[in-house]
Amino acid sequence: MESLGEVYAGFKEHYVASTTTRMMLCDMLTATAVATTAVQAVYCFLLGSFPFNSFLAGLFCSMGIAVLTISLRLQLGGGSEFEGRTPEKIPARYAGLCRLHHLRHGSNAGGLQFHG
Numbered sequence: 001m002e003s004l005g006e007v008y009a010g011f012k013e014h015y016v017a018s019t020t021t022r023m024m025l026c027d028m029l030t031a032t033a034v035a036t037t038a039v040q041a042v043y044c045f046l047l048g049s050f051p052f053n054s055f056l057a058g059l060f061c062s063m064g065i066a067v068l069t070i071s072l073r074l075q076l077g078g079g080s081e082f083e084g085r086t087p088e089k090i091p092a093r094y095a096g097l098c099r100l101h102h103l104r105h106g107s108n109a110g111g112l113q114f115h116g
Contacts, residue, residue, distance in 0.1 A: 007058065009073075010058065014067060022076060023073060023076065026069050026070075026072055026073040026075070026076065029065070029069045030069045030070055030073070031065070032042050032063045033062050033066035033069065034062075034066050036058075036062040037059060037062040037063050037066065040055065040058050040059050041059065059102070061102060064101045065098065065101070068094060068097055068098055068101065071094075072090065072094045074090070075090045
């Protein structure tokens with residue numbers, strides 16, 4: 001029976017060998033966004049959520065970026081459902097959607113109201 005360390009080493013070796021740098025960057029950004037969401041939730045449960053709208057804005061921003069980045073990774077990985085999309089336009093759409101996402105949810109953190 002393999003130990004947990006050997007399983008992890010085998011997974012890491014296979015991941016590094018078979019994954020492009022662009023995909024690794026998407027995975028790292030997704031992991032960072034998920035970790036940020038977890039830290040915010042733990043902070044809220046431990047210390048309270050006094051400015052609740054700020055907590056929700058931060059939580060939704062982190063979760064939204066994770067979802068958008070997973071979508072970017074799926075599109076860059078290629079697949080039959082993404083045929084016809086040029087690799088140059090996919091990151092531009094991702095950047096535009098991230099900007100809209102931050103405008104919508106980031107405005108809640110400071111008390112501003114953005115209705116769009």
